[in-house]
Amino acid sequence: MEKLKGKYMVELLGESRRTHYSGEINENEIGRTVAVCGWCQRQRDLGGLIFIDLRDRAGVVQLAFDSQTKADVFGKAELVRGEYVLFAEGVVRERSSKNPNIPTGNVEIAVTNLKILAKSETPPFEITDDTSTSEDIRLKYRYLDLRRPVLTKNLKLRYEITKIIRDYFDKNGFIEIETPMLIKSTPEGARDYLVPSRIHKGSFYALPQSPQLYKQLSMVAGLDRYFQLARCFRDEDLRADRQPEFTQIDYEMSFADMEDVMKIAEGLMARLFREILGEELSLPLPRYTYEQVTDRFGSDKPDLRYGLEIVDITNSLKNTSFPPFSKALSCGGGIKCINAKGGEKLTRKSLDALSEYAKGCGAAGAFYLKMSGGEVSGPLAKHLTSDEISSVSRAANLEDGDALIILAEENKALLGNVLGLLRTKLASSLGIKKEGHSLFWVVEMPFFELDPESGEWAAMHHPFTSPLESTACYLKTDKSKVKAKAYDLVYNGIELSSGSVRITDPVLQEEIFSLLGLSEEESRQKFGYLTLAFKYGVPPHGGMGLGLDRLVMQLAGAKSLRDVTAFPKVQNASELMTDCPSEVPGTLLGDLGITLKGD
């Protein structure tokens, strides 16, 4: 025991091996000798009696030391502090006073042999589920954070989910294929992470944003049904639901159309719901068109667990003299509102905050009307005629106790977007409980979208997406009318996945490239290998990619991807534990032929 008093003096594992995980010890083991390994959650020294809560990834069990314990074992138990690593052997016995709060609370281990395998400094924060320690500190010591049962549980759940996914695709005839991490950069869309080449100085690989082209080429290769849990990378700003590297459940199938691809995704979701949540998902999932969801909810990925639909009240106010409204209308804009049912309780302060938020989103601001006792009030009320007020009230179904949030904008797209954002904000201001699941498809997405800055048409999905046949006739006449043969799966207000049927007609593909402003030369340089491949017999195919991290986050009931990712990055895309990215020695840069500005 003397040897344990020095700072780093510890014992060797030797032949000692565990027989059980801590969380597995229960009444069935009473009377048996067991051995466990883990970390000291807490040591309670009562004098002649010591208890240690031993934690491993499966749970916690109580170790007991008393007058029956051998003196040297008892002496070691006295030295144990938080997060010491222990091996303990002993006999399981019933506790004289039980603890109903933990699964192993009826039993304890009367320890006969104890080894201190490692000591620990006092950890920078207490390792419990209900820690209030800020996330940056926890992320710096992520290995300690991950000892918290809630995170361990999330990572185990993630593994369970990936096991089911692999089995599901296997059963449906898909084979998992690894596509390269070092690929050709395609500067469209999200920014690529670039990897310099030492052998080809001045040339760069990119990390994949998605295995898109490789999976399509796998279809040309005749592999027929491909899937992969694919690591993807995007050099864009982070969010709670966006990490720069993430995992996509990626699949592609040949001789299949939209319905086939969607059916596979629905089957997967149904199985995950059944096996993870124990709930039956009713199939097929509801479908809404892009136009429907954006009109009604101001978003292409609305959360439908609550209402707060957008109502167009342009007609009711078409002759208004209230300047902010009449000005918007005279410039071809519109006026829309959301009826916040029961919103009367919103204080002026929180309504002003909503207006500020709307301004932050690019709107001119938000106005509001309240109704209580049959009276319509609010600063806006005196600027409208009683006819206008009653017309608006009727259109928006304004009733006692409600508040109407009203926006007027020249730019109709902005108007919808901001109302969509306000809708989400309102749901939390009103304390709306989001119960159940909101899982549905969005279809008939526009094929092109107008880039407001450049004024050019860009592909909303990606340039390999097939146009919906019935709208292909507008390709040359009116781009805004062309719809994509694409489908997004939306789950509780997040875009879970998106997919499409791909273009397999080389002539059409060339046409799309040219409509997107790519010259023949450019498209050959960027995607020539794809069009070349398509000359040698390409099967009709389509597929999709589902965000694994987002899916796990939802199924785990977590609020952030960081809670379901073992070693996540923070908002500025750095990792606090290893402090990457970091500078590298000049000699390394030299090998790559790279000179930094300012060198």
Add this chain to the structure above:
RNA sequence: GGUUCGGUAGUUCAGUUGGUUAGAACGCCAGCCUGUCACGCUGGAGGUCGUGGGUUCGAGCCCCAUCCGAAUCGCCA
């Protein structure tokens, strides 16, 4: 790049109008304690108030700049 919030002990926070030696809880250390499980009791240690500058007789507090973290808008084919 914009907006908002935050940064004071290991952790979570309080800190009055700018005024003596910057406090609390938990944690930590020591002693006591045989049924605890957020053990208890007694005592103790622990601070570059994110950083730099400014205003002032005097700054944790006011001003400017900057760094860091978070939410969010832009961005994310």
